[in-house]
Amino acid sequence: MWEYAAASFRLVAGLKPPLEALAARLRLTVERSWEDLGAVDVAMFRIQRVDFALSRLEGGVEPSTFVWVSRSEPDADAALEILLGALGIGLDALTFRGDMETGFERFDGSSR
Template sequence: MNFDVPGPEAGWLDAPVSACANPNPAWQTSMWWYISGLFRVVAGLAPSLDAVAGRLKLTTERGWEELSPVDVAMIQIRGVHFALHRMEYSPMTDTIVSVINETDDDEAAIDILLDALGIGREALTFRGDLRRGDDEVEWLPAARPLD
């Protein structure tokens, strides 16, 4: 039996991450695309994702969300599941903090993360869920203007 997989067909482009014309039948997705619905945004952090990942010695993974590549670090601290992420093409440079949907106390979860990072609440740029609109978001002094 031959289990060698042949190379791509002539004319195939890289598997698309969006709905572009391409004869390749594969559609590239990411783990983040599949699991992001299990999390909800609760806050933003002024420190970069690289700085946060460096502090906690995390590995970030590259995925896609809607029309932008996204870098994500998935962690658990003291029983709280976090997704820390940043969309590459977003004008917002904050590290977005999401918690798994079953998290009961968002404020306690934020405090757990801040404690592990060794920083205080002054590093928060917003609290609330950006996906629900500005009426649900509290912008804080550390927020930077969008470019």
Template sequence: MAEIEVPGPDPDWQPAVQMPYYTGKNPAYQYSVWEHCVPLFQLIGGLVLPVQSVARRLRLQVERSWDGLDELDVVLFRLKGFSFAISKHDGDPRGISDLWLTQPHERADDALDTLLQVIGIGQDAIAFRSDAHKAPTQPDRAE
């Protein structure tokens, strides 16, 4: 069977990932896998660590993605009964990586502590802890 050639885009269509969405003539709006999944995740904290360092320690592959905000690095993995994602947007002025549980869990603090223990670093790597039911907290740091 012969392959059918699809015509190219109309000249007045903007890229499907260009903001502001739905304001141009392109009828499509593209979103990333990350953008699709992250609303289901539970943010449990921020880490003063690059995604690449954690990935290297655990021998994970860093995925490059993007969303409506920016390009980002992300790893998704399971560790000792917890399902994690660690992400970092290129343009995030905080300079931290967000730590997520990809399946909500009642023991979010235990999950964060388990990750730190396995990667061999201390509590000083925590920029903040978060719970879906409480406001984020900053760790006590000795000045």
């Protein structure tokens, strides 16, 4: 499913908590899929009319759970706030934030 849906999402952030814990908090099912870099675990869902996906690349260098938002969502920051509120976590749970156009900022102050 992720192979088909991935083109509809854009990466906006990384979260410190593991995918399994976040999925359990939202009562989501995690599915195994594949992408160019290998196996990926993904949970896709909707909150307040915003489509999200959480993913974790198996064996990935970055331990973060990746946060994806629908490309049709105009305000990624507002969407991220909705997600963090639903999860009951704050900005301190982020490892990075940004997008492909503006770049990603790590929360240790460096950029990617």
